[in-house]
Amino acid sequence: MKKILILNGPNLNLLGKREPEIYGNLTFTDFFETIKEKYNTVELSYFQSNIEGELINKIHEVGFSYDGIVLNAAAYTHTSVALGDAIKAITTPVIEVHISNTFSREAFRHHSYISPVAKGVIVGFGLQSYELAIQSFL
Ligand code: CA2
Numbered sequence: 001m002k003k004i005l006i007l008n009g010p011n012l013n014l015l016g017k018r019e020p021e022i023y024g025n026l027t028f029t030d031f032f033e034t035i036k037e038k039y040n041t042v043e044l045s046y047f048q049s050n051i052e053g054e055l056i057n058k059i060h061e062v063g064f065s066y067d068g069i070v071l072n073a074a075a076y077t078h079t080s081v082a083l084g085d086a087i088k089a090i091t092t093p094v095i096e097v098h099i100s101n102t103f104s105r106e107a108f109r110h111h112s113y114i115s116p117v118a119k120g121v122i123v124g125f126g127l128q129s130y131e132l133a134i135q136s137f138l
Pocket of ligand 1: 010011012014015016017018019023072073074075076077097098099100101102109
């Protein structure tokens with residue numbers, strides 16, 4: 001069975017609880033339960049942290065054995081050289097996802113330290129962005 005990790009960055013624990021006009025009203029844990037059932041031919045796991053170093057540790061932990069990482073680094077996308085370096089150092093392919101269309105938002109969201117080292121990027125399809133990434137790994 002393929003192993004895929006969904007890795008979420010800062011503030012994504014607030015999904016479904018704040019700013020529903022941008023991010024929708026489903027909590028990520030509810031969404032995760034539905035996709036675990038839907039994609040039951042893969043071993044899906046989920047980790048969220050608001051701490052940059054914890055995200056990097058997780059990338060190191062799974063990055064040589066898993067088949068894929070679906071990463072929404074949230075605001076660290078636009079700031080973290082360290083996350084970009086971590087992805088560059090591992091062998092597991094990473095797909096960068098975003099819920100909102102970052103290109104229709106503020107200019108500082110147009111740059112990503114993840115995109116150059118990602119296998120691909122899926123932006124702006126709501127929570128479906130995660131599903132599209134999983135499908136591409138299958
Ligand atoms: O659209 C995305 O998925 C983002 O990665 C979300 C980040 C943002 O900084 C990126 O530019 C684009 C923000 C995540 C914050 O999530 C919240 C969810 C609910 C309420 C408040 C924040």
